[in-house]
Amino acid sequence: xxxxxxxxxxxxxxxxxxxxxxxxxxxxxxxxxxxxxxxxxxxxxxxxxxxxxxxxxxxxxxxxxxxxxxxxxxxxxxxxxxxxxxxxxxxxxxxxxxxxxxxxxxxxxxxxxxxxxxxxxxxxxxxxxxxxxxxxxxxxxxxxxxxxxxxxxxxxxxxxxxxxxxxxxxxxxxxxxxxxxxxxxxxxxxxxxxxxxxxxxxxxxxxxxxxxxxxxxxxxxxxxxxxxxxxxxxxxxxxxxxxxxxxxxxxxxxxxxxxxxxxxxxxxxxxxxxxxxxxxxxxxxxxxxxxxxxxxxxxxxxxx
Amino acid sequence: xxxxxxxxxxxxxxxxxxxxxxxxxxxxxxxxxxxxxxxxxxxxxxxxxxxxxxxxxxxxxxxxxxxxxxxxxxxxxxxxxxxxxxxxxxxxxxxxxxxxxxxxxxxxxxxxxxxxxxxxxxxxxxxxxxxxxxxxxxxxxxxxxxxxxxxxxxxxxxxxxxxxxxxxxxxxxxxxxxxxxxxxxxxxxxxxxxxxxxxxxxxxxxxxxxxxxxxxxxxxxxxxxxxxxxxxxxxxxxxxxxxxxxxxxxxxxxxxxxxxxxxxxxxxxxxxxxxxxxxxxxxxxxxxxxxxxxxxxxxxxxxxxxxxxxxxxxxxxxxxxxxxxxxxxxxxxxxxxxxxxxxxxxxxxxxxxxxxxxxxxxxxxxxxxxxxxxxxxxxxxxxxxxxxxxxxxxxxxxxxxxxxxxxxxxxxxxxxxxxxxxxxxxxxxxxxxxxxxxxxxxxxxxxxxxxxxxxxxxxxxxxxxxxxxxxxxxxxxxxxxxxxxxxxxxxxxxxxxxxxxxxxxxxxxxxxxxxxxxxxxxxxxxxxxxxxxxxxxxxxxxxxxxxxxxxxxxxxxxxxxxxxxxxxxxxxxxxxxxxxxxxxxxxxxxxxxxxxxxxxxxxxxxxxxxxxxxxxxxxxxxxxxxxxxxxxxxxxxxxxxxxxxxxxxxxxxxxxxxxxxxxxxxxx
Numbered sequence: 001x002x003x004x005x006x007x008x009x010x011x012x013x014x015x016x017x018x019x020x021x022x023x024x025x026x027x028x029x030x031x032x033x034x035x036x037x038x039x040x041x042x043x044x045x046x047x048x049x050x051x052x053x054x055x056x057x058x059x060x061x062x063x064x065x066x067x068x069x070x071x072x073x074x075x076x077x078x079x080x081x082x083x084x085x086x087x088x089x090x091x092x093x094x095x096x097x098x099x100x101x102x103x104x105x106x107x108x109x110x111x112x113x114x115x116x117x118x119x120x121x122x123x124x125x126x127x128x129x130x131x132x133x134x135x136x137x138x139x140x141x142x143x144x145x146x147x148x149x150x151x152x153x154x155x156x157x158x159x160x161x162x163x164x165x166x167x168x169x170x171x172x173x174x175x176x177x178x179x180x181x182x183x184x185x186x187x188x189x190x191x192x193x194x195x196x197x198x199x200x201x202x203x204x205x206x207x208x209x210x211x212x213x214x215x216x217x218x219x220x221x222x223x224x225x226x227x228x229x230x231x232x233x234x235x236x237x238x239x240x241x242x243x244x245x246x247x248x249x250x251x252x253x254x255x256x257x258x259x260x261x262x263x264x265x266x267x268x269x270x271x272x273x274x275x276x277x278x279x280x281x282x283x284x285x286x287x288x289x290x291x292x293x294x295x296x297x298x299x300x301x302x303x304x
Numbered sequence: 305x306x307x308x309x310x311x312x313x314x315x316x317x318x319x320x321x322x323x324x325x326x327x328x329x330x331x332x333x334x335x336x337x338x339x340x341x342x343x344x345x346x347x348x349x350x351x352x353x354x355x356x357x358x359x360x361x362x363x364x365x366x367x368x369x370x371x372x373x374x375x376x377x378x379x380x381x382x383x384x385x386x387x388x389x390x391x392x393x394x395x396x397x398x399x400x401x402x403x404x405x406x407x408x409x410x411x412x413x414x415x416x417x418x419x420x421x422x423x424x425x426x427x428x429x430x431x432x433x434x435x436x437x438x439x440x441x442x443x444x445x446x447x448x449x450x451x452x453x454x455x456x457x458x459x460x461x462x463x464x465x466x467x468x469x470x471x472x473x474x475x476x477x478x479x480x481x482x483x484x485x486x487x488x489x490x491x492x493x494x495x496x497x498x499x500x501x502x503x504x505x506x507x508x509x510x511x512x513x514x515x516x517x518x519x520x521x522x523x524x525x526x527x528x529x530x531x532x533x534x535x536x537x538x539x540x541x542x543x544x545x546x547x548x549x550x551x552x553x554x555x556x557x558x559x560x561x562x563x564x565x566x567x568x569x570x571x572x573x574x575x576x577x578x579x580x581x582x583x584x585x586x587x588x589x590x591x592x593x594x595x596x597x598x599x600x601x602x603x604x605x606x607x608x609x610x611x612x613x614x615x616x617x618x619x620x621x622x623x624x625x626x627x628x629x630x631x632x633x634x635x636x637x638x639x640x641x642x643x644x645x646x647x648x649x650x651x652x653x654x655x656x657x658x659x660x661x662x663x664x665x666x667x668x669x670x671x672x673x674x675x676x677x678x679x680x681x682x683x684x685x686x687x688x689x690x691x692x693x694x695x696x697x698x699x700x701x702x703x704x705x706x707x708x709x710x711x712x713x714x715x716x717x718x719x720x721x722x723x724x725x726x727x728x729x730x731x732x733x734x735x736x737x738x739x740x741x742x743x744x745x746x747x748x749x750x751x752x753x754x755x756x757x758x759x760x761x762x763x764x765x766x767x768x769x770x771x772x773x774x775x776x777x778x779x780x781x782x783x784x785x786x787x788x789x790x791x792x793x794x795x796x797x798x799x800x801x802x803x804x805x806x807x808x809x810x811x812x813x814x815x816x817x818x819x820x821x822x823x824x825x826x827x828x829x830x831x832x833x834x835x836x837x838x839x840x841x842x843x844x845x846x847x848x849x850x851x852x853x854x855x856x857x858x859x860x861x862x863x864x865x866x867x868x869x870x871x872x873x874x875x876x877x878x879x880x881x882x883x884x885x886x887x888x889x890x891x892x893x894x895x896x897x898x899x900x901x902x903x904x905x906x907x908x909x910x911x912x913x914x915x916x917x918x919x920x921x922x923x924x925x926x927x928x929x930x931x932x933x934x935x936x937x938x939x940x941x942x943x944x945x946x947x948x949x950x951x952x953x954x955x956x957x958x959x960x961x962x963x964x965x966x967x968x969x970x971x972x
Binding site (some may be wrong): 065073152172176177185188219 | 364400401404427473477478479480544570571574576577611612613614615617618619639641642643645646647649650653658660661663665666667668669671672674675676678679680681685689692693696697699700703704706707708709710712713714715716717747780782783784785788789790792793797818857883
């Protein structure tokens with residue numbers, strides 16, 4: 001008796017735990033669960049385009065099975081037309097169906113490619129937060145030039161505020177991607193790319209590198225924390241001056257290969273570090289003078 | 305003396321590659337001894353290895369592809385097992401340095417040494433027969449092409465036993481593949497193997513374009529060629545245009561790695577974006593090099609088994625050439641996430657979608673080929689319908705990936721992995737399996753077992769969907785590709801389903817072996833004496849099964865689009881064959897060991913370059929060149945098949961055909 005009660009109890013608990021974990025996991029469903037305007041629009045385009053194509057594809061699939069079955073050899077009711085091989089009307093229809101579909105999708109593509117160009121600043125009444133992103137072997141460095149702080153494998157952003165990213169790599173290629181925020185972009189050595197995203201919701205989101213970069217690649221996961229604007233300001237202020245400083249020496253230490261790195265916060269950053277990384281001139285970076293800022297166009301090799 | 309090669313290169317301390325190596329060596333040794341003891345060695349040497357017969361070369365390509373398919377699948381199941389195990393706290397059973405080699409090898413092998421030789425094998429076997437001619441334009445070169453390809457495959461497999469394979473993915477993107485980040489021999493194995501096999505592929509391209517443009521049966525004008533020949537032409541035009549780009553870009557990477565150049569390095573003014581562009585200028589047409597002949601196979605299967613001409617033949621030819629041309633203008637869609645800007649992304653996105661138009665037309669043309677037909681549900685038709693159902697979904701996800709803002713969130717994800725497997729398996733592999741069943745009786749004179757053939761289809765069809773549909777879902781959840789470790793435990797059920805799917809595909813591959821052995825054992829009951837087991841429409845069904853070396857005693861006169869069908873219908877109606885022609889002796893190219901010896905030296909040279917054994921590399925080059933010179937000085941080019949032999953074979957053939965046609969006209 002007792003044993004069976006305990007059994008029922010444990011079963012109930014298992015179900016409850018499973019349900020809870022399902023509910024929790026339901027909170028983080030990548031690109032299907034957008035938290036900002038870019039991701040939301042991208043999800044919408046994905047759904048719309050899929051629907052447009054399914055409207056053509058499902059009838060085609062049904063027709064495939066239906067034609068093959070109806071015109072099977074054993075079916076005496078089907079008419080056999082052994083020489084029928086051309087019909088101008090059908091030809092026109094079969095060229096027109098895919099052509100019209102692609103024209104429609106092409107229009108969507110043209111407009112959305114411009115609207116959602118990663119380099120395009122987001123419309124907002126708030127000034128964007130600037131973040132400089134550097135992919136290292138195998139972790140992410142986030143520099144907040146205006147706040148004078150930096151973090152590793154942890155990106156903190158204010159909710160409802162555009163974030164303007166400038167990205168590069170201090171090693172091989174990677175790709176910066178926070179699925180719930182939308183658009184990913186490559187980080188490439190000695191080049192910079194631009195990306196503008198925004199998180200409207202507060203919470204914690206998963207980020208990753210989505211371009212294979214070597215043995216430590218799966219450990220390049222990071223957390224994005226989206227805080228209310230005032231809390232973000234408090235966090236930035238609190239971080240300032242705390243922890244170590246990111247200078248030439250500590251950057252050299254940080255850039256040594258390592259993976260699955262726990263989040264680090266630097267309370268001070270050598271000015272011009274990002275540009276020095278892009279120009280491959282970090283050792284020449286002398287504190288406290290700032291290196292002269294180099295001009296970098298989007299996705300154009302710097303120097304060399 | 306031996307460059308970088310030391311005993312450390314043998315993986316004594318790693319059980320998985322060591323055991324695999326031993327098993328493979330033992331199996332190869334056992335097969336070798338069996339062949340030798342049975343006395344098959346001279347037969348293989350004369351009939352296959354040194355053969356200049358396009359049919360034999362085609363069969364060798366397909367055997368190689370099937371063997372390498374097993375290797376590629378073994379890599380796949382190891383990856384699936386690792387991703388099912390390495391979740392959360394567990395790191396699975398494969399460390400990153402091993403896992404990364406496996407996915408790099410899987411991609412390289414499946415594209416270069418399974419799909420390519422399989423497709424080239426069919427072009428070899430089928431194209432001259434369908435064109436109604438005796439051989440390709442350059443028969444010896446054809447043999448050389450095959451053996452160079454085989455050398456590449458050999459080197460890739462050697463990397464399992466000696467040293468390591470590349471860990472930089474199947475396209476070896478720099479700077480990861482540069483010396484600074486990949487100092488080992490792995491990338492060198494990758495580069496050298498692809499360079500050697502790439503030369504073979506370019507030579508094949510030259511050979512087939514020449515053959516199709518210059519050597520056709522009398523009356524076989526361009527618009528009377530079977531669609532498979534058109535797709536083979538388009539595919540080989542792409543080979544000629546695209547493979548030199550691959551050769552150049554890989555050569556540049558070799559210069560970086562071997563001589564300290566700075567094409568793609570991070571320092572010295574290198575630019576890795578250049579590599580990305582060049583490799584995809586080859587890489588995107590490569591997809592169409594594979595899939596166009598696959599479309600050709602489906603066209604043949606659809607027409608034959610529906611008992612009707614292909615619907616919209618001219619449309620089909622036009623669509624093929626349109627795809628051929630546009631496929632060169634879309635490479636940038638492989639890196640929309642580089643930040644090139646709205647205009648560039650939109651133009652390449654729309655260009656990529658435009659390929660969907662002719663492809664869609666093809667789907668409808670196959671559909672209307674079945675319409676009004678009498679569809680026989682033989683194994684090739686299963687593959688055809690399975691393909692049509694699978695491929696439209698692959699096309700849908702492909703067009704989604706061509707929309708830059710959608711690509712921004714699914715690029716490089718498991719969604720992408722699912723997409724390209726859907727078009728490569730659902731498009732290319734299904735066609736190859738259909739073609740394998742369809743042309744097997746032509747090659748060997750007996751059909752494959754239908755029942756096992758249907759099991760194989762269901763294994764692939766169900767296995768494919770189980771293996772890849774979950775990856776679409778995971779891609780939406782933000783799962784990226786090439787992960788040796790899975791960060792999110794909630795992905796586990798889907799990954800496990802994918803593992804089961806891959807295992808079911810493995811059963812399908814195993815059944816292919818069973819089917820072959822069983823069909824050989826019961827071949828007496830499944831003989832194809834007529835040479836036309838499927839009631840075919842194109843010229844390969846005109847001749848014997850297997851065809852004589854010279855294919856046709858007299859080159860057939862072609863009237864109309866479906867050369868053999870027209871001829872067969874006339875014969876059935878009149879209940880007699882065309883008048884017996886005047887037979888002539890036939891000149892055929894002689895066999896030559898040139899190909900296999902040149903390839904041996906090329907492999908030796910390649911191996912030496914990988915390991916920095918410079919004296920051996922020079923020796924290999926000299927050896928290959930010496931054989932070439934020796935061949936160029938040959939006295940005997942061709943041997944004559946006496947008219948008696950030709951006449952005897954042809955009369956026997958006419959007798960069989962007469963009997964067959966008589967039966968047919970009785971049934972009509």
